[in-house]
Amino acid sequence: MTDDLSLRPGGPADVNAVLRLLDDATAWLVARGRTGQWGSEPASTDPRRTAQADAWANGDGLWLAQLGQRPVGALVVGSATDYVPPATEPELYVNLLVTDRAHAGHGIGGRLLAHAADLARERGVDLLRVDCYAGSDGALVRWYERQGFTRTEPFTVKRPGREPWPGQVLARRLG
Template sequence: MNDQSIITIRPGGPDDAPAVLRLLDVATAWLVERGRTGQWGTRQPSTDPGQIARADQWATSGGLHLAMRGNRVVGALVVGDATEHVPPATEPELYVRLLVTDRAHAGLRIGARLLEHAAEVARARGLGLLRVDCYGGDDRALVRFYEGCGFTPTEPFTVVRSGREPWPGQLLVRRLD
């Protein structure tokens, strides 16, 4: 096994916002190529001022973790507080705010490894609950991905967006040992 096949995870920081935007651009293009525009739309995140500001906030939040293959960022995880569009947790939790991987490295279980890293972070903080939400539309493939990583779907929800179609979401939970 050469060093390029090894995935490591490192903390992210302020200089990593462009890498997060690149991953989001790649993922958005991949979804658009497959006609799956309901999840993130068609606009490249790196051209959207709101997404640029969000990536900067994630990069400075202390919750950004990056999957590395050699010197290349191949995945990003952001953990922190729950998003405003889901019901609050009834116990202390760690919330997955973003999970995105580079589709050019599909098959390496990068997303699953980042989610396991999130579980390790939660356990280290003494937390027994990990939650995430995702796009719950189309064929629910993303929901099935999270189920395969040990999450259980709970409440579906809808995000109403001005001038756009409503966004169907799914909240999922994972209990930690």
């Protein structure tokens, strides 16, 4: 299926596509009792998440994977978020990776990460980092490891009135 997949830069018109992908992924997680990662409410109903999607779409790091004209994945690259330990060298950071769960297992996430690695190389950067939810059974961390990433620093995001969010930073050397 990834042979039919095309990648394109995102823009302001793609806010709703990003929110749809996030909403669908959240619903998929909720259906499996996995609410620790993104909660149980759609991103499109959360003002913080809609503002985040708007910022991504209006920045220069959004990329969409498409099958035909339908977005089936989103990647955002840029600088590391404030809650993770800073890198000690230049890097490109994966701020978002989400794929359409209807196409799970078809390599869309891996293709987007390969594109992130290409973008890093184009910028002369040898380090690609990402963080992800490290709770539950650790399946997401293991998925990134299968994509060539290595665990580096664990971290915890404290959230007022809610359980802390366990995270894991992972790195992939590109040299």
